[in-house]
Amino acid sequence: MFGTSGIRGEFGTDVTAALALDVGRALASTGRSRVVVGRDPRETGRLLSDAVTAGLRECGADVACLGEVPTPTVARAVGWLDADAGVAVTASHNPPADNGLKLWGADGSAFVGGDQTAVVERVERGDYEPVAWDAVGDRWMESGARxxxxxxxxxxxxxxxxxxxxxxxxxxxxxxxxxxxxxxxxxxxxxxxxxxxxxxxxxxxxxxxxxxxxxxxxxxxxxxxxxxxxxxxxxxxxxxxxxxxxxxxxxxxxxxxxxxxxxxxxxxxxxxxxxxxxxxxxxxxxxxxxxxxxxxxxxxxxxxxxxxxxxxxxxxxxxxxxxxxxxxxxxxxxxxxxxxxxxxxxxxxAVPSVPIRRKNVPADENDAVVERVRSRIADRYENVTNVDGVRVDHDDGWFLVRASGTQPLVRITAQADDEHRMASLFDTASELVEAAVDDLDAGVKR
Incomplete structure (x- = not known):
């Protein structure tokens, strides 16, 4: 559900009003009793803001609505308003058809790790804690955050x-x-x-x-x-x-x-x-x-x-x-x-110049592509890091293949001390990705 930067995807398929409602329910059910909600200017932002607000209130959370504001305004307002969490309805840099939800903790940092997992598990189980009709959360507009x-x-x-x-x-x-x-x-x-x-x-x-x-x-x-x-x-x-x-x-x-x-x-x-x-x-x-x-x-x-x-x-x-x-x-x-x-x-x-190249390869099954690359190079290189995707380090450079957490893309990066070596590493990484995509398209088993 969560990518590298919250929940994000095409409105109406990946991101829906029903999902926003459930995320609001889940967030309130994890004990967040006062939540800030804001949105970017996307056409579907108001609808999703209303849905997440409804879910929060249904499970007892009070909601401060900021309207259309930058995401960092939402994050900062969590502390200003003595709230437990924040929700920014945004797809950030994605195309206009996309939208999403980014969740913020009490310290103004994005949800990661266990905080994300707690929300996901409640949504997947449908495990919410609605309150009685006379205990639903309040909602008000907060106009001074900007x-x-x-x-x-x-x-x-x-x-x-x-x-x-x-x-x-x-x-x-x-x-x-x-x-x-x-x-x-x-x-x-x-x-x-x-x-x-x-x-x-x-x-x-x-x-x-x-x-x-x-x-x-x-x-x-x-x-x-x-x-x-x-x-x-x-x-x-x-x-x-x-x-x-x-x-x-x-x-x-x-x-x-x-x-x-x-x-x-x-x-x-x-x-x-x-x-x-x-x-x-x-x-x-x-x-x-x-x-x-x-x-x-x-x-x-x-x-x-x-x-x-x-x-x-x-x-x-x-x-x-x-x-x-x-x-x-x-x-x-x-x-x-x-x-x-x-x-x-x-x-x-004055900044040191080290040749680097980046490319995005469209891939609907981007995680599977990266796993294919990982299996191909498991015994091929000595210095492999799997913190995020697959990174291969050499004395004079490195390349990285990782799945985008926000779009159906595989991201390739290569860098080395000189242009020729960088190009060689980049070509190697690109060939690994292309082969993995071909295998998946052909239904080849590992």
């Missing part, structure tokens, strides 16, 4: 000077980023700030291919840099002042090196570039690897000695401030970094 989120970011970050920033909201929930940056003294231009769950301007995921308009606007203006959000504004990726998209690994290295000090650790997923580890060597810090997914990164970031956590996909976690990836906070932190250290292009150029 402003409180802006206030929290402004209180946490100082920006010297007045950098000029272009913010591509992508028709999602992240328009409060512009408000926060303006209050911090930045000059701000917005793109696609009107919420629209069909995401007409660009696909919701802020990749280099999807952010060409932002790159062009920044390059043709006097802006110091640009930022782009996904649909629920938990992600933030960036563009330099000359209009070049910044790879997520480079941005991770910049944030990590600024936040970590000698002896600190930085929590990163297993598909993170070697460049991050190399960048941290200059400040005496190290990386600690997690499974892919911001919930797993946040779980590790909550440990003592971990100064920062992040994913190259654009999820950044400052554990002293919030255990939820927060695109608005990340944009403000980037503005402070640029104002303090100089042009973003120069900062990116």
């Amino acid at each position: 402003q409180r989120h802006v206030d929290a970011v402004v209180d946490a970050v100082r920006v010297d000077g007045a950098p000029e920033v272009v913010v591509d909201v992508g028709h999602g929930s992240g328009r409060l980023t512009a408000t926060a940056l303006r209050r911090l003294g930045c000059r701000v231009t917005t793109l696609h700030a009107r919420p629209d769950g069909s995401f007409p301007a660009r696909p919701s995921e802020p990749t280099a291919d999807h952010c060409t308009e932002l790159c062009d606007v920044v390059a043709s203006s006097d802006a110091d840099f640009g930022v782009a959000h996904d649909g629920d504004a938990d992600r933030m990726l960036a563009v330099t002042g000359d209009g070049e998209f910044v790879p997520g690994d480079a941005l991770l290295a910049l944030f990590a090196r600024r936040e970590a000090h000698d002896g600190d650790q930085v929590a990163v997923p297993i598909d993170t570039s070697m460049a991050v580890r190399e960048a941290l060597q200059s400040v005496g810090a190290t990386v600690t690897f997690t499974r892919v997914g911001d919930g797993f990164v946040a779980d590790r970031a909550s440990d003592d000695g971990v100064a920062f956590g992040g994913e190259p996909s654009g999820a950044w976690i400052w554990p002293a401030l919030s255990l939820c990836p927060d695109g608005t906070l990340a944009a403000a932190k980037l503005a402070a970094l640029v104002a303090d250290r100089g042009p973003l292009a120069d900062l990116v150029a």
